[in-house]
Amino acid sequence: MPPGRALAQRDQDRGSDDNSRQDAERQPENVFLFWPNIIGYIRVILAISSLYYMPLHPRTCSLLYAISCLLDALDGYAARVFNQGTQFGAVLDMVTDRCTTSCLLVFLATAIPRWAIVFQGLIALDFASHYVHMYASLVIGGAGSSHKNIDESQGWLMKVYYSNKIVLFSLCALNELFFIACYLLSFSSPVIPLYLNADIDGHGPLHPEVEVDTSLLAKMFPDPFSSAALELARANKIDKYWPNIIVIGCFPFMALKQVINVIQLVQASQRLARVDVQRRQGIKQG
Structure with a gap:
């Protein structure tokens, strides 16, 4: 390639790089x-x-x-x-x-x-x-x-x-x-001490010193997400x-x-x- 054409091509490439850089800078973040x-x-x-x-x-x-x-x-x-x-x-x-x-x-x-x-x-x-x-x-x-x-x-x-x-x-x-x-x-805060640490579905661990029918809790609270059941579940x-x-x-x-x-x-x-x-x-x- 003649020297003049090579120089022109190099300038064109440099201009293209500058334009690409400017376009990138203009793109919003x-x-x-x-x-x-x-x-x-x-x-x-x-x-x-x-x-x-x-x-x-x-x-x-x-x-x-x-x-x-x-x-x-x-x-x-x-x-x-x-x-x-x-x-x-x-x-x-x-x-x-x-x-x-x-x-x-x-x-x-x-x-x-x-x-x-x-x-x-x-x-x-x-x-x-x-x-x-x-x-x-x-x-x-x-x-x-x-x-x-x-x-x-x-x-x-x-x-x-x-x-x-x-x-x-x-x-x-x-x-x-x-x-x-x-x-x-x-x-x-204890609410009903008889059922300490019991789950709301009645199948959780009870207080070791108390013997009680675990199905009683399920009968008392048929809806495990009622306010009373949640309050009992939070106790102790x-x-x-x-x-x-x-x-x-x-x-x-x-x-x-x-x-x-x-x-x-x-x-x-x-x-x-x-x-x-x-x-x-x-x-x-x-």
Whole structure:
């Protein structure tokens, strides 16, 4: 091949490579397949699995639920390492947190009826606080803002809570641990001592010191998934010593988390109100 034609061919090939590279760069990234979001999907699967085991299998449920919560720290780490922080990932993370905690509190409201109004109030506070806070962040900061961007006007407590990753993770983890311990306690309250450790179908092991017809349970509870049968199945399955210790130890942190939720709700509402005042003043002046 003549030198001139070879040079032209080389330039053409180089131009083709540059065009291919530019086309590849112009192709949109698939945000749904970013590593932090994949971890988020795994969290959702683990949370749903824990709900399946929640009525009768406290150890399996607690393990799955705890792993789902711990992965909350891993997705943030992956977002920083791979530079894959996204608005979708932030929403997925927050929605997963709110929904999993709420599902556990719903169970606690049914398992410990005397405290049902408390658990219901915590659900309402959690959703209201985070929704109003995120909405205020979007209204004031725009679409590219983050709900974790806290200015000095919002106080040192909120600043430390959202800016210090160790504080944020520790407080959220201890808050969830408190509710998991409450969940385990619901399996340690004796209801009918005669049938300790019996399965709901009447064929499980009974208390060794008590002799009773195992078919009696099946006659008493023809529907093994009725509220009474499930309550009996939960009785005396978990030793309450360690759950009690965890509840007592984590209670101050859970209470602090709820105080932060109240502060967050109040401050976000005030920020939205200031935006409304400014808009109304602008309309009047215009």
